[in-house]
Amino acid sequence: MSTTSKNQVLIGTRGVSTYLRFTDASFVIEPTKLDGHKFFCCTGIYRGVKYTEVPLRNVISATFASGAVEVQYLVRKRKGNCLNLVMISGTIMDEDSMHAKKWCEALLLVAYQGANPSKNLKVFVNPHGGKGKGRALYVSKVEPILLAAGCTLDVTYTTHGGHAIEIAREMNLGYDALVIVSGDGLIHEVLNGINQHEHRDKAFCIPIAPIPTGSGNGMSLNLLGLQDGLDVCAAALNVLKGQPLKTDLFSFTQGDRRRISFMSQTIGMVADIDIETERIRWMGDFRFILGYICAIIVRKPCPIELSIKVVDQDKSRMVDVLHARRAGESPNPPSLPDSLLGDDKNPDSANSSNGEWTRFERPILWVYAGQGPFVSRDWMQFPVSLADDGLIDISVQEVISRKALLRAMDGADDGRTYWINSNRYYKASAYRARPLTSKGTLVVDGEQVPFEEFQVDILNGLGTFLSPYPHYAPEFLVRDIQGRT
Numbered sequence: 143m144s145t146t147s148k149n150q151v152l153i154g155t156r157g158v159s160t161y162l163r164f165t166d167a168s169f170v171i172e173p174t175k176l177d178g179h180k181f182f183c184c185t186g187i188y189r190g191v192k193y194t195e196v197p198l199r200n201v202i203s204a205t206f207a208s209g210a211v212e213v214q215y216l217v218r219k220r221k222g223n224c225l226n227l228v229m230i231s232g233t234i235m236d237e238d239s240m241h242a243k244k245w246c247e248a249l250l251l252v253a254y255q256g257a258n259p260s261k262n263l264k265v266f267v268n269p270h271g272g273k274g275k276g277r278a279l280y281v282s283k284v285e286p287i288l289l290a291a292g293c294t295l296d297v298t299y300t301t302h303g304g305h306a307i308e309i310a311r312e313m314n315l316g317y318d319a320l321v322i323v324s325g326d327g328l329i330h331e332v333l334n335g336i337n338q339h340e341h342r343d344k345a346f347c348i349p350i351a352p353i354p355t356g357s358g359n360g361m362s363l364n365l366l367g368l369q370d371g372l373d374v375c376a377a378a379l380n381v382l383k384g385q386p387l388k389t390d391l392f393s394f395t396q397g398d399r400r401r402i403s404f405m406s407q408t409i410g411m412v413a414d415i416d417i418e419t420e421r422i423r424w425m426g427d428f429r430f431i432l433g434y435i436c437a438i439i440v441r442k443p444c445p446i447e448l449s450i451k452v453v454d455q456d457k458s459r460m461v462d463v464l465h466a467r468r469a470g471e472s473p474n475p476p477s478l479p480d481s482l483l484g485d486d487k488n489p490d491s492a493n494s495s496n497g498e499w500t501r502f503e504r505p506i507l508w509v510y511a512g513q514g515p516f517v518s519r520d521w522m523q524f525p526v527s528l529a530d531d532g533l534i535d536i537s538v539q540e541v542i543s544r545k546a547l548l549r550a551m552d553g554a555d556d557g558r559t560y561w562i563n564s565n566r567y568y569k570a571s572a573y574r575a576r577p578l579t580s581k582g583t584l585v586v587d588g589e590q591v592p593f594e595e596f597q598v599d600i601l602n603g604l605g606t607f608l609s610p611y612p613h614y615a616p617e618f619l620v621r622d623i624q625g626r627t
């Protein structure tokens with residue numbers, strides 16, 4: 143029987159003849175006995191070569207040189223573990239060289255769905271982000287994957303806050319993607335550098351791919367999901383295989399200074415948590431939980447004047463819109479009936495009229511505005527957020543009892559329903575806030591900014607990120623909507 147078939151090659155590896163083949167969905171390694179009859183021990187391992195099947199997407203490289211085939215791919219050692227880069231190689235057995243070469247080319251073609259694996263990448267590495275392991279993780283885990291794919295890397299290790307702004311402002315526009323090895327703060331810097339670029343609009347089209355080595359890593363979680371969002375190898379795979387996802391950005395204006403924000407603006411208690419837990423960043427994202435508990439004990443009100451251009455404040459409808467959008471039933475957010483736009487059905491918030499500013503008049507503990515479901519692994523702040531709906535999600539927490547705040551932290555069954563308990567949640571086209579005291583905290587994408595009057599407007603679809611999905615990661619579909627008001 144000839145072993146030659148279009149989708150497989152037979153190689154000798156570790157003394158075992160082994161088929162390498164691919165189907166429409168998978169890359170398969172199948173050890174056999176040398177006489178061609180398949181033989182497995184009960185574990186599927188034959189002299190150290192194990193039967194392996196991985197999604198085609200996990201194949202990074204396939205080369206043929208000097209009579210040997212080499213395939214590099216990502217695999218989980220155990221279910222639930224992080225991905226790891228591994229390689230299988232061996233000399234071809236009864237194939238001809240031309241077949242082996244063509245097989246490698248065909249495998250790469252399907253594994254990359256026709257895209258070029260060898261990308262030209264600008265890489266920013268923040269050695270200070272998160273627990274300070276960015277450099278080590280980049281060198282040991284991420285760079286080998288990018289190099290295996292044949293990428294050209296232009297790497298900058300940031301030396302100080304603001305360094306990434308300086309580089310992004312001046313960068314050339316020939317990169318296929320900007321790889322950001324840090325947390326959300328460095329993404330914020332890069333976007334603000336791009337905003338000052340001479341060719342701003344073109345620069346905004348270069349997709350950004352986060353590699354999660356920060357504390358919260360909200361954007362990485364939102365793009366890759368809870369299983370992969372903190373896995374640097376899964377994030378490196380996204381650099382190679384992700385598709386551009388357009389996201390809204392926010393224009394944050396204070397006086398004549400305008401910043402770009404891509405994820406969140408926080409005022410009051412949650413901003414305090416960000417700042418006050420800075421000195422325990424070695425704890426990773428647990429710092430936010432600890433900070434929340436301490437902040438509940440203090441329960442400091444934040445006197446501000448808040449005005450919102452409300453588009454919707456009905457949580458049930460927000461969930462329905464999210465589901466419809468993800469099911470592809472509604473390519474664009476459905477327009478709301480005029481009677482609902484800016485309608486103030488709730489006497490607890492202030493008056494508004496269509497397209498006008500609604501004043502929020504009750505004492506508040508915090509405002510959390512932004513997009514993207516997760517701001518960190520345990521904190522789902524904007525569960526009904528859509529990447530490019532042209533709206534900002536705003537949650538406002540009135541002053542309530544400590545007990546009620548602790549209950550809010552509990553969420554429902556999985557800690558992902560935090561928003562249901564924050565008592566006001568809006569979809570808005572803009573908002574503005576004016577502090578009524580000089581003491582207070584304001585944080586934009588993790589960066590502390592002066593606690594002064596500001597306004598936020600939407601920059602619809604200006605951001606570009608690489609993503610495995612056409613929306614934020616699918617697990618964020620909100621199933622449990624108990625308690626929505």
Ligand SMILES: Nc1ncnc2c1ncn2[C@@H]1O[C@H](COP(=O)(O)OP(=O)(O)OP(=O)(O)O)[C@@H](O)[C@H]1O
Nearest residue numbers: 271272300301303324325326327328356357358359
């Ligand atoms: N070499 C450096 N030394 C000190 N600070 C740096 C350096 N390089 C960058 N920075 C600053 O580090 C800050 C924190 O980075 P980043 O926000 O990415 O990590 P994080 O705060 O741990 O994560 P997250 O924002 O996801 O919670 C950035 O705002 C940046 O200004």
